[in-house]
Amino acid sequence: MALSKKVRNLDAVFHPGSIAVIGASREPNKIGHVIVKNFVDGGFSGKVYPINPNAEEILGLRAYKSVLAIKEKVDSAVIAVPEAAVAGVLEECGKKGVKGIVLITGGFSEVGKSDEEKRIAAIAEKYGMALIGPNCMGVLTPASRVDSVFLPIYKLGRPRVGKIAFISQSGAVGGCIVDLAARAGIGMSKFVSYGNAAVINECDLLEYLAEDKDTEIIVVYLEGVKDGRRLLEACRKITPKKPIVAIKAGKSAQGAQAALSHTGSLAGSAEAYSAAFRQSRVIEAETLDELFDFAKIFDQPLPAGSRVGIITNGGGMGVLATDSLEAEKLQLATLSGGTKSLLRQSLPSYANVRNPLDIIGDADSHRYEIALNAMLRDPGVDVILLIILFQTAAIDSGVVNIAIRASDQRKKPIIAVCTGGEYTEMHKRIMESYGVPTYSSPSSAMRAIAKFVEYAKGRERKK
Amino acid sequence: MALSKKVRNLDAVFHPGSIAVIGASREPNKIGHVIVKNFVDGGFSGKVYPINPNAEEILGLRAYKSVLAIKEKVDSAVIAVPEAAVAGVLEECGKKGVKGIVLITGGFSEVGKSDEEKRIAAIAEKYGMALIGPNCMGVLTPASRVDSVFLPIYKLGRPRVGKIAFISQSGAVGGCIVDLAARAGIGMSKFVSYGNAAVINECDLLEYLAEDKDTEIIVVYLEGVKDGRRLLEACRKITPKKPIVAIKAGKSAQGAQAALSHTGSLAGSAEAYSAAFRQSRVIEAETLDELFDFAKIFDQPLPAGSRVGIITNGGGMGVLATDSLEAEKLQLATLSGGTKSLLRQSLPSYANVRNPLDIIGDADSHRYEIALNAMLRDPGVDVILLIILFQTAAIDSGVVNIAIRASDQRKKPIIAVCTGGEYTEMHKRIMESYGVPTYSSPSSAMRAIAKFVEYAKGRERKK
Numbered sequence: 043m044a045l046s047k048k049v050r051n052l053d054a055v056f057h058p059g060s061i062a063v064i065g066a067s068r069e070p071n072k073i074g075h076v077i078v079k080n081f082v083d084g085g086f087s088g089k090v091y092p093i094n095p096n097a098e099e100i101l102g103l104r105a106y107k108s109v110l111a112i113k114e115k116v117d118s119a120v121i122a123v124p125e126a127a128v129a130g131v132l133e134e135c136g137k138k139g140v141k142g143i144v145l146i147t148g149g150f151s152e153v154g155k156s157d158e159e160k161r162i163a164a165i166a167e168k169y170g171m172a173l174i175g176p177n178c179m180g181v182l183t184p185a186s187r188v189d190s191v192f193l194p195i196y197k198l199g200r201p202r203v204g205k206i207a208f209i210s211q212s213g214a215v216g217g218c219i220v221d222l223a224a225r226a227g228i229g230m231s232k233f234v235s236y237g238n239a240a241v242i243n244e245c246d247l248l249e250y251l252a253e254d255k256d257t258e259i260i261v262v263y264l265e266g267v268k269d270g271r272r273l274l275e276a277c278r279k280i281t282p283k284k285p286i287v288a289i290k291a292g293k294s295a296q297g298a299q300a301a302l303s304h305t306g307s308l309a310g311s312a313e314a315y316s317a318a319f320r321q322s323r324v325i326e327a328e329t330l331d332e333l334f335d336f337a338k339i340f341d342q343p344l345p346a347g348s349r350v351g352i353i354t355n356g357g358g359m360g361v362l363a364t365d366s367l368e369a370e371k372l373q374l375a376t377l378s379g380g381t382k383s384l385l386r387q388s389l390p391s392y393a394n395v396r397n398p399l400d401i402i403g404d405a406d407s408h409r410y411e412i413a414l415n416a417m418l419r420d421p422g423v424d425v426i427l428l429i430i431l432f433q434t435a436a437i438d439s440g441v442v443n444i445a446i447r448a449s450d451q452r453k454k455p456i457i458a459v460c461t462g463g464e465y466t467e468m469h470k471r472i473m474e475s476y477g478v479p480t481y482s483s484p485s486s487a488m489r490a491i492a493k494f495v496e497y498a499k500g501r502e503r504k505k
Numbered sequence: 506m507a508l509s510k511k512v513r514n515l516d517a518v519f520h521p522g523s524i525a526v527i528g529a530s531r532e533p534n535k536i537g538h539v540i541v542k543n544f545v546d547g548g549f550s551g552k553v554y555p556i557n558p559n560a561e562e563i564l565g566l567r568a569y570k571s572v573l574a575i576k577e578k579v580d581s582a583v584i585a586v587p588e589a590a591v592a593g594v595l596e597e598c599g600k601k602g603v604k605g606i607v608l609i610t611g612g613f614s615e616v617g618k619s620d621e622e623k624r625i626a627a628i629a630e631k632y633g634m635a636l637i638g639p640n641c642m643g644v645l646t647p648a649s650r651v652d653s654v655f656l657p658i659y660k661l662g663r664p665r666v667g668k669i670a671f672i673s674q675s676g677a678v679g680g681c682i683v684d685l686a687a688r689a690g691i692g693m694s695k696f697v698s699y700g701n702a703a704v705i706n707e708c709d710l711l712e713y714l715a716e717d718k719d720t721e722i723i724v725v726y727l728e729g730v731k732d733g734r735r736l737l738e739a740c741r742k743i744t745p746k747k748p749i750v751a752i753k754a755g756k757s758a759q760g761a762q763a764a765l766s767h768t769g770s771l772a773g774s775a776e777a778y779s780a781a782f783r784q785s786r787v788i789e790a791e792t793l794d795e796l797f798d799f800a801k802i803f804d805q806p807l808p809a810g811s812r813v814g815i816i817t818n819g820g821g822m823g824v825l826a827t828d829s830l831e832a833e834k835l836q837l838a839t840l841s842g843g844t845k846s847l848l849r850q851s852l853p854s855y856a857n858v859r860n861p862l863d864i865i866g867d868a869d870s871h872r873y874e875i876a877l878n879a880m881l882r883d884p885g886v887d888v889i890l891l892i893i894l895f896q897t898a899a900i901d902s903g904v905v906n907i908a909i910r911a912s913d914q915r916k917k918p919i920i921a922v923c924t925g926g927e928y929t930e931m932h933k934r935i936m937e938s939y940g941v942p943t944y945s946s947p948s949s950a951m952r953a954i955a956k957f958v959e960y961a962k963g964r965e966r967k968k
Contacts, residue, residue, distance in 0.1 A: 071898070110966040153855060199926040200894040214819025214866060217896045218924040222945075225926030265824060293822040294831035300824045300861050329948035330924060356677025361728060361754040361763045362793065368757035392616060396765050403677060433661040433680045434535070436847065461681040462791060463688030482685075485792035 045249060048241065051172035052250045055144030056183045056232060058118035059088045062109050062140070063190075064131050065123035065147075066092030066100050073146060073192040074122045078103070080189040087187065091116060093131075109138045116144035120180070120190040125149035128162055128176070136169030144190045145175030152177050163240040171241070178237030179213030181477065182220070184230055185256060189239070193217060193234070202475065203259035204229015206337050207251045209236055209244060211265045212291070219263070225428075227474035228338050231256040243271045252280040257456065259340045261333055262288040265301045270318065277322035285497050287337045289327040290315045316334050323500055325493050339477045339490045342455035344498040347424040349375035349489060351417040352398035355405040355437060357417035359459070360398030361482060363427060366488035372425075372495065374398075381420040388412045403431075407440035414448050414456075425491055429459045429484065432466045442469050446476040455494065459487045508712060511704065514635035514715045519604030519646045519695060521581035522551045525572050525603070527594050528585035528610075529555030529563050529699030536609060536655040537585045540643070541566070543652040547663075550650065554579060556594075565825060572601045581605035581652040583643070588593065588612035591625055591639070593752065599632030607653045608638030614701050615640050626703040629957075634704070641700025645683070647693055648719060654696070656680065665938060668721040669690015669800050670714045674728045675754070682726070682796065690937035691801050694719040697738055708735045715743040722803045724796055725751040728764045729960060732779065740785035743874045748960050750800045752790040753778045773921075786963055790957050801942040802953045805918035807961040810887040812838035813954060814880040815861035817892035818868040818900060822922070823861030827889060835958065837861075844883040851875045866894075870903035876929035877911050877919075888954055892922045892947065905932050909939040922950045 210216025292301030673679025
């Protein structure tokens, strides 16, 4: 895809060598302080220029009266000044040759001031600047330590480096999901709260992310869409290469009314959106929980088919998983004769060698290794669901290593289900951090596997 | 309901003055050691008698060769001896006048030894003993510190005292759910892993819990049922007084096969179970997540109707909540003129006074208090959904106190939705501990509200 200049300039937003924070402040509670602090504390390796006409120094950095007062090149700017001052500083950024802008300031189209927003957009377009916002919560690039999200990390955790890019029309929804992902150990390549989308909108971001080598999976939270046809077209081009998981808020009649009041965007009918998503092979999430449940599974190699092998140390969980498998129209893998005789030799006599494979409550990590290796070798198994109950006396933390090592081989997708409290969550976070997707229940895992298998089938057909 | 002797004797299982641990061990990894330790460390106020023919003392307690060697009265016994020794010690318990038994030992009908199980059951029946098990994971009564669950608390957390009784056919599923509940701050009156149900089955437990003054909500995990008619009858009698939330594993054809292999019980068809649940007004959970999502909402006063008022500091969450409300066929409450004018006076001019009520990202706890009080007073609001995003700069922890105090008034049900990481989870746990049910997403909260409203309507009709 040939990218327009402003879309190419998003590079400056995500990977700047130098950044100006316009509206930087010495007062700890101000947005313009938190942003400077995020760059300084976060270990951003480029130059940071605080811009404040009334300060000499902010957080140990020399402050400047305007971007024009800086002699060196400035790639990107974060703007958090009052709305009346935005046009002026934006014009200065254009003159300075700044390529990327994150405009935090609100008070534009979302409060009916559409003309002011158009004026701002025109300035950005004139200089070909990639402007995110206005009325947005900022941008994260974990790999380059870009962090213009204006909330402190104790309230909103920052995720590790990973392959999922997440773009959100709502700053609040975006923020709480990023926070959730950070805690769960899910990795991200980029997070963008794109706010009113005056210049850079969801389609521009999708086109950019399609070409972004750090991004393999794209997650989208949408309320309204300005150009549905272009969105559909962009998605159709991207999904054969990278999966897109999207949630559309305001799908119901009353939800659309609420969305109109919230972002001023017309929401469109539920059926129209779902149909458009299906056509363009976008994976639609119905709930916030599903958004990352569906996305994170794509860290695993694509499955060759829909035959699921289930390993569990709790029989009841195997039964629940089988119920969910059938509900999701997946297939219960039939273990080969070879696999069965191998398992009969290696597992205790009281283990029932079938699928779901109940390796019994006294299973230790070694027994998981035997079962996992057998399923990895069996050509009749396409996806492995590893249910680990960490409450048992016999299970040891080593099982985490076994799951991670097996996943590292990238032969077949391995998905873990672990239900429990603190001790369980600790182990889940470790697995998640090393790319093994983990779920809290068999049903949520099976729903994700179904989406994964469906996507893989569609991509197969395209080849 | 007139309870049979063995059902009445469950009192000795849940609230014993004295308890014998038969098969107590000095070796820290043995089940018989962990159980004694749970009673000692857990602060059980009654007498604990370790039974071990080869020990003088276990964990500082005098050990006995058999229950018959104890002079004092023994109300209850936990048995964790090899299967061959079970009949003998059970006979001794009967002679001693022990009323309640928790038989941990497995190796009976679940491995095809049904005759042995019948023999055990016959001994218990002869003496009218309430026997839980065999092949079970134990029993918890948080209020009386009874804890025969043989797994250590660092792996399987123990919940606080509360109003939910949870009975589970599967020990593993039961255990991981208890662990989950403990971490989330959900309270329980009782937990019973009833295993093979040789003597006391799910119907007996339901009849007992119906009369139990500490239990207000009953949660059931079922795989197979021995007497469906009796279960249905028991539920029909209980649900007008206490809600029952149940999950049925093995509902699918393949799941039923897995259940047969797991517990040896025939599972029955999905339709038959769902119809039976509906008839007896049991609230059916389709997933493990729903099990406690549905149960914990009943800690709130029953709603007078289905009109939901939504308060949020994140507009997008209000949109999502409205979508879910419509999907669940609940009503969006219409705020009265009085409420609207009060809110217009008290809230900032940029807040849009409607339902969902977006009190904007700069809302502090005081603004939540204003909104919450307005919804509590408005006769057009039956249920209040309080969405709190803890990521914002303005929100303070005081909002937790406001939610708890409002909930304590018990005027209307108040349900909280908070999505996020560690900081958010901390606040959720506090609210949950004081009886405010919390959810991670608008959709899961709305599903629970729908079940709650439906139950309340049915109970209204019965009056």
